[in-house]
Amino acid sequence: MARSRRRCAGAAAMSFVQSAPELGNQYRDDRVLRSYLARTLPAALRETIEPDLELLGQHAADAWNERTHRPRSEPVFTPWDAWGNRVDRIALTPAWQEGPGIATRHGLIAAGHDEATGEHARVHQFALVYLYHVASEFYTCPLAMTDGAATALKASGNAALIARAVPRFLSRDAATFWLSGQWMTETAGGSDVGRSETEARRGADGQWRLYGRKWFTSAVVGEAALTLARPEGVGSGGSALAMFYLETHDAEGRWQGVRIDRLKDKLGTRELPTAEIHLDGALATPVGELRNGVRMIAPVLNITRLWNAVCSLATMRRCLALARDYAHRRSAFGRTLLEQPLHVDTLAGMQAEFEAAFHLSFHVAELLGRAQAGVASAGERALLRLLTPLAKLWTGKLAVKIASETLEAFGGMGYLEDTGLPQLLRDAQVYPIWEGTTNVLALDALRVLEGGGLAPWRHALDALLDATGADHAAIRADADAAEAWLRGCADDRLALEAGARGLALTLTRCFAAALLARHAAWALSVQADRRPHAALQRFLAHGLQHLRRHDIDDAATLANDFHP
Known part of the structure; x- marks a missing residue:
């Protein structure tokens, strides 16, 4: 019996165990x-x-x-302590x-x-x-x-x-640092914030207090928040909303007119405590005039949309780093995955899309920095208004696609929770949803274009391509097609809105291609690195145009197809 156990142990010791992917320093390796x-x-x-x-x-x-x-x-939410006192305490993860x-x-x-x-x-x-x-x-x-x-x-x-x-x-000292929330979403209105029902009432002491329900508050653990509320007695609609500043706790650390109902049970981002709350007399201060709060809170959205795009890039980059490392480690049919032509081609396609998205998102960061420093031209400021929703729109969808492809690159191991890989995909799904869904952002971009945003876009695109010293006729041709499509739909509002997503993707991919072409020319000249050029060629081969103009009645028939 002892000999039998030894033979089993020896056999187990000789069996193959696949090594897991590892990461090196993510700055040095990028x-x-x-x-x-x-x-x-x-x-x-x-x-x-x-x-x-x-x-x-x-x-x-x-x-x-x-x-x-x-x-x-x-995170763990505890509404009551052992003695029945309401505490609304949230225990956070180590990270x-x-x-x-x-x-x-x-x-x-x-x-x-x-x-x-x-x-x-x-x-x-x-x-x-x-x-x-x-x-x-x-x-x-x-x-x-x-x-x-x-x-x-x-x-x-x-x-x-x-x-x-x-x-x-802006503190650089954790002891004095505050977090702020952005409390806009309500049950009555998500992106349609004009339907917000939170009411602001001014007491005899001159102090404003807020009453209402906020449906998604992802920074409820913060010390402050900006929120929208309707001053008592004003009319309906978004223009009647005001922006208020509030602090969540009083000087003794007690919640200040804020009650947590529960934490959301989400597909991903589960370490992030997203709460449903009630405001029950929360002390608040108007930030400006008692109207046009949506316009006043717009700078928050512009910033958070860029954060969303950059965080989408971070997920893509993590996926690619893990998939590449695993391709070195994993062998199948006598060769490593990195020696399998189809696997290599798949990884290369993911890398090309990522590189184009990277240069677009960081170009938006450049434009924001220039605008903030007061050195941006009028054209650059107009371009920033257009590219911000476009970058968020595209990178959010792309992160989901690359995360999904990454799990597939690991085969069955990509489907196992204890590898950590499924979390990448679950978390990625939030990017197209937060701070405006793909369709909401496409319509935002359409409004910018109707306000004269196409000319700065085209001027900047041509300047980028001219700077490369090459013709890049294919990129210019697709840009021409986008302009022609927009002109062709100018008198057909339904077709314009129905095709807004395709137009947005076309404008985005054209501009990203121009940025990648500019960087590829520089990298080849200064660093003797041809990889950005290879990424550009593959990105172009994937296609830039997503333009379409379908019959609106047919679309409505298909979308409402509820009967056999």
Whole structure:
């Protein structure tokens, strides 16, 4: 019997065990990021910020490599204590507990507002965010809203609120750092915020208090929030909403007119405590005039949409890094996956899409930095208004596609929870939903185009292509087609809206191709690196046009096909 057990043990010891993918320093290993920063940032600034990039790159690797050795944790909501007192306490995950220290130490929000770096502030900031995001377990979500709140308050001109809140939002000290929420979504209105029902009432003491239900509050653990509410007695519609600032706790740390109903049970981003809440007399301060709150909160959306795009990039990059490492390790049919032509072709296609998306998203960061520093031209500001929804729209969908393809690249192991891989796909699905769905963003972009946004887009695209010294006739031809399609639908509102998603994708891919062409020419000339050029050729082969004009009646018939 003992001999039999020894034979079994020996056989088990000889059986093959596949090694798991591992990550190296995610800054040093990221050729696309390093090449982009070399082209974009002054050498002195790169040298200054590189230690932070190195540290976050290693943090990203360590967090992933350790994740498979510890169980996942989620926030825990406790509404009552043992004696029946209402406490509404949320216990956070370890990654969220260390979030304030990392965010302030590396200046993840402060860097984006650093006047010393001028127009490069946003590129610096989003390079940090890009490296930190996946390891943060979506702590970047409240960071994005805090960045947006700081931006909106600075734009409001409300000196008292700027003095009180903005230094805390931009603090580089965890002890004084505040998070801010962005509380807009209600049961009556998601993207249609004009249907918001939260009411603002002014008491005899002159203090405003808010009453209502907020359906998604992803930064309920923050110290402050910007929210929309309807002042008592005003009319309906979005223009009658006002933007208010509130602080969630009083001086003794008690909730201040805020009651947590429950945490959302979500497909992904489960470490992020997203709550349903009631405002029951929450003390609040109007940020500006008691109307046009949607317009006043728009800077928050513009900022968070760019964060969304960069975080989508971070997920894509993580997927590609893991898939490439595994392709070196995994053998099938006598060859590693990296020696299998079809697998190599699949990875190359994913890489090409990612590189184009990277250059588009970081170009938006460049434009934002220039606008913030006061050096952007009128054309650049118009381009920023168009590219912000376009970048978020495209990268959100692309992250889901690449995450799904990555799981497939691992075969059955990609479907196992304890590999950590399924979480990449579940989490990615939030990107097309947060801060405006694909269709909402396409219609936002359409409004920008109808306001004269196409001319700055085309001027910038042609300038990028001219700078490469090559013809790039295919990109220009697809840009021509997009312009022609828009003109052709100008008098047909239904067709224009029905085709808005295809138009948005076409404009996005054309501009991304021009940006990738510009970088490819630079990389070949300065770094003797032909990989960006190879990415460009493959990206072009995937096609740029998504234009279509279908019969509206046929579409309605298919969409309403409820009967056999």
